[in-house]
Amino acid sequence: MSNSIVFGIGLAALVPVYTFFTLSRKLSIENSGAIAAAYGSISAVTFITTISFLELHNMEYGGYMVAVMALMEAPAIIVGVFLIRLYSRERDQRTVNYRKIIFHALTNGSVLMVLGSLVIGLLANESQAAGIAPFTTDIFKGFLAIFLLDMGITSGREIKVFFKKGWFPFLFAIVVPIINGVAIAYLSGFFLDSLGNRLLMSILAASASYIAVPEAMRMVVPKASPSLYVPMALAVTFPFNITLGMPLYLFIIKLSV
Numbered sequence: 001m002s003n004s005i006v007f008g009i010g011l012a013a014l015v016p017v018y019t020f021f022t023l024s025r026k027l028s029i030e031n032s033g034a035i036a037a038a039y040g041s042i043s044a045v046t047f048i049t050t051i052s053f054l055e056l057h058n059m060e061y062g063g064y065m066v067a068v069m070a071l072m073e074a075p076a077i078i079v080g081v082f083l084i085r086l087y088s089r090e091r092d093q094r095t096v097n098y099r100k101i102i103f104h105a106l107t108n109g110s111v112l113m114v115l116g117s118l119v120i121g122l123l124a125n126e127s128q129a130a131g132i133a134p135f136t137t138d139i140f141k142g143f144l145a146i147f148l149l150d151m152g153i154t155s156g157r158e159i160k161v162f163f164k165k166g167w168f169p170f171l172f173a174i175v176v177p178i179i180n181g182v183a184i185a186y187l188s189g190f191f192l193d194s195l196g197n198r199l200l201m202s203i204l205a206a207s208a209s210y211i212a213v214p215e216a217m218r219m220v221v222p223k224a225s226p227s228l229y230v231p232m233a234l235a236v237t238f239p240f241n242i243t244l245g246m247p248l249y250l251f252i253i254k255l256s257v
Helices: 002-023 029-040 044-056 066-072 072-085 091-095 099-106 107-124 126-131 133-138 140-163 168-189 195-208 212-219 228-255
Strands: none
Touching: 002 029, 002 072, 002 168, 002 195, 029 044, 029 072, 029 168, 029 212, 029 228, 044 195, 044 228, 066 072, 066 195, 072 212, 126 168, 140 228, 168 195, 168 228, 195 228, 212 228
16 A cells, blocks of 8 residues: 555656656647646546446455545656756745645645545444445446536547647647556556556556646646646546547556456
8 A cells, every 4th residue: 555655746746847857849838738737647536436346347456546646646746846946047936835735736636635545544444334334335327427428528628629739739639648557557567566556556656636636736837727637637638548548558467467
């Protein structure tokens, strides 16, 4: 468990670095940092969808992977903003309040909900968990389907503006998740033995945030364009991962067993 947490946090800090320098060749420093933070962070919905996939195929996974997911959001935001501050030529970017950034990264709604669920899981016993099973288990897939439909509508509204930015962001939003997901699908075999845990770690590496990171970037990097980094994560990377990404990463994992 501890190895997975350390690896997940390290990954969330490393991915923004290499993606930032790749993006900065084509995009502004502000947009590069915001996108890098999004791809270093994670998508909780993609993670939950992967859990549904594992349960559908009767594949076991560790509950501690939820903790790994929760701890991977904040480091990417902090690193992304730090890179913007370090490489921006504008003075106002060099006066960023890091205490405010760290506080927001640790206390935004999505992170608090996940951390809160971890606390509830630690305190509740099996009989208490069974009492809310009709809400958490029986109707979960229905709620997930409605949420995915709403995400599709939201991303569709931004897709025309997104494609005006050229093909580079679109290709990035597919190629980088493949690189991250395939790499972790293979490397996770050195410290994880469960196929389910390895797939979850791969999905965390391949996914991109479209909730926590946009909230943070709107607050501290207003010059970064949400019409760029939100559709990349939501309209391209998210559907790719849940349709083609999961089978691809699982195939790599099974090959390396």
